[in-house]
Amino acid sequence: MVFAGAASRPVRAVTVAALRPCRSESWKWPVAFQRNSRSKLRETGRKRYRPTGARRSRGGWTLSLDLPFAGSCVVLFTTGELPLEAAPAQAGAVRDLRDDTAALVSLGDWRAVVGEGFSGDVAYAIIIECSNETAAPAAVLDLGEVRCACAVMLNGEDLGKRARCPFSFVIAGRLKPGANDLRVTVTNTLANQYVTTHALDGWSPNQLGPYHQRALHFEADSLPSGSYGPVAIKTRS
DSSP states (O other): BBBBSSSSSOSOOOOOOOOOOOOOEEEEEEEEESSEEEEEEEEETOBBBBEEEOEETTEEEEEEEOOOTTTTEEEEEEOOOOBOOOOOSSSOOOOOOGGOOOOOOOOSHHHHOOTTTTSSSSEEEEEEEEOOHTTTTTEEEEBBBSSSSEEETTTTEEEESSSSOOOOOEOOOOOEEEEEEEEEEEEETHHHHHSSSTTTSOOOOOHHHHHHHHHHHHHHOOOOEEEEEOOEEEEOO
């Protein structure tokens, strides 16, 4: 929910309210919540909730907010005790792929390796052995087709990120004779979670909106994930 320009706004029948200013300046207003339970506050950049310091008002609570430009906060209402740590809303919806789960993979769709419903990052790593004849004229690393975005590191240097074609990166003067450590982190979309898992089963039709079922049909086109290639090192002409 976005608030701006009013001294007080009631928020009815909510458990969580997300607040951010929509004007290009800092924002300092009291906000009224028509809730009986106590509230907790988490600001942008913080990992824990803390008591809001809200005061009782007619029909609920009034909270004075002082948000910087582009700042935001989340207000949570609860009658129970909280661990107060940020955590996934649904157990099992987040999969932690640690270093010891590394697998030998080929270019192409990664779903056979990490699962049909995985949405997130997968890091590809390879050591490229180059002769001086290959390294000296090298100009561009072309990753070919990527589904859907990527970030590249070469010998510990950040070469940047790409979210659309061409997935190419300047490597002139960065490729060296001998061993080169290339790491490509590929990120797919949330379509794999939305289409192939039960991650949204707890949401009501009103929360999902009238377009949700039609959107799932189009999101199926985004299920293929990974680095497809062909990968090539292009030299100076």
